[in-house]
Amino acid sequence: HQVKAVGNGLAFFDAEMQLQASRRLLLAHELREAISNDQFELYFQPQLVHPGVVTGAEALLRWRHPTRGILGPYEFIDFAEESGLILLIGELVLRKACQQLALWQRQAGTSRLELSVNISARQFQQPDFTALVIEILQQSGVDATSLKLELTESMLVDNFEQVVAKMQQLRALGIRFALDDFGTGYSSLVYLKRLPLYQLKIDRGFVDELVQDDNQQAIVRTIIMLGQTLGLEVLAEGVETEAQLKSLLQLGCYHYQGYYFARPLPHSEFEHFLRQHHAGLGY
Ligand code: C2E
Numbered sequence: 001h002q003v004k005a006v007g008n009g010l011a012f013f014d015a016e017m018q019l020q021a022s023r024r025l026l027l028a029h030e031l032r033e034a035i036s037n038d039q040f041e042l043y044f045q046p047q048l049v050h051p052g053v054v055t056g057a058e059a060l061l062r063w064r065h066p067t068r069g070i071l072g073p074y075e076f077i078d079f080a081e082e083s084g085l086i087l088l089i090g091e092l093v094l095r096k097a098c099q100q101l102a103l104w105q106r107q108a109g110t111s112r113l114e115l116s117v118n119i120s121a122r123q124f125q126q127p128d129f130t131a132l133v134i135e136i137l138q139q140s141g142v143d144a145t146s147l148k149l150e151l152t153e154s155m156l157v158d159n160f161e162q163v164v165a166k167m168q169q170l171r172a173l174g175i176r177f178a179l180d181d182f183g184t185g186y187s188s189l190v191y192l193k194r195l196p197l198y199q200l201k202i203d204r205g206f207v208d209e210l211v212q213d214d215n216q217q218a219i220v221r222t223i224i225m226l227g228q229t230l231g232l233e234v235l236a237e238g239v240e241t242e243a244q245l246k247s248l249l250q251l252g253c254y255h256y257q258g259y260y261f262a263r264p265l266p267h268s269e270f271e272h273f274l275r276q277h278h279a280g281l282g283y
Pocket residue numbers: 045059060061072073074077090093118119120150180181204237238239240257258259260264
């Protein structure tokens with residue numbers, strides 16, 4: 001927002017802007033407190049492959065707010081990004097994710113469980129991002145091949161060459177990349193082909209109307225074919241019904257996550273889910 005200057009040189013806000021400004025100040029203060037008081041937690045939403053085997057989870061950030069209860073990322077992530085606090089938060093997300101993954105892998109005696117972590121544009125653009133990831137992997141003892149990083153199309157637009165170079169560095173270490181919310185951005189096919197991607201995640205907006213809407217179905221079919229052409233795994237997010245799952249399977253998409261299987265779960269509930277669905281991994 002712009003601060004308008006009036007005749008006498010004093011800046012003024014209208015009431016609405018003033019309210020917003022004080023909300024932002026409070027949020028900035030509370031987010032700093034949340035970081036230092038360890039109020040951030042990860043929830044884990046199972047990711048499955050047909051016919052219902054859990055391959056791992058997507059880590060999703062939650063804030064255990066002292067008075068407002070558990071808050072989802074939509075309540076604070078944009079502000080965290082604008083204010084730069086996302087750098088601290090993103091780092092602690094990666095640390096927590098890798099610590100948890102190491103624990104699960106030790107318990108299960110296998111390294112086959114995968115964890116997918118959302119990375120913000122600003123975080124990925126940091127010159128020392130690769131070094132940070134390496135340090136966190138070493139510290140946690142997690143194998144790089146079980147870590148997946150989720151990027152979005154919008155963050156590929158600027159500095160494309162730099163993004164590709166950084167992705168290649170991390171890919172060489174064994175880390176895999178997913179393109180999140182695919183279909184909502186503006187990736188050109190030429191760009192897509194040059195990215196060292198492993199997975200396309202079909203945005204849940206398309207999955208949502210898959211059954212009723214032929215256009216949505218055509219889009220999903222196209223994304224799946226595109227993924228296959230590029231040699232990528234295609235995962236559908238936001239699967240909520242059996243009918244949606246059936247259409248996805250018919251269209252050739254065998255990886256999925258969504259409320260139909262499980263919501264994002266606290267770690268203990270994810271472990272319980274895993275015991276029921278993760279065949280052959282010692283749970
Ligand atoms: P996303 O990465 O696309 O994550 C999927 C979102 O869809 C999650 O919302 C998940 O709870 C929700 N979801 C999953 N299955 C279903 C379903 O069947 N139906 C419906 N309606 N929703 C479903 P959530 O947890 O609120 O996260 C929202 C967004 O916040 C994420 O979208 C991601 O962009 C961002 N985010 C979450 N955690 C992090 C993080 O650690 N770092 C960063 N930078 N961003 C994060």
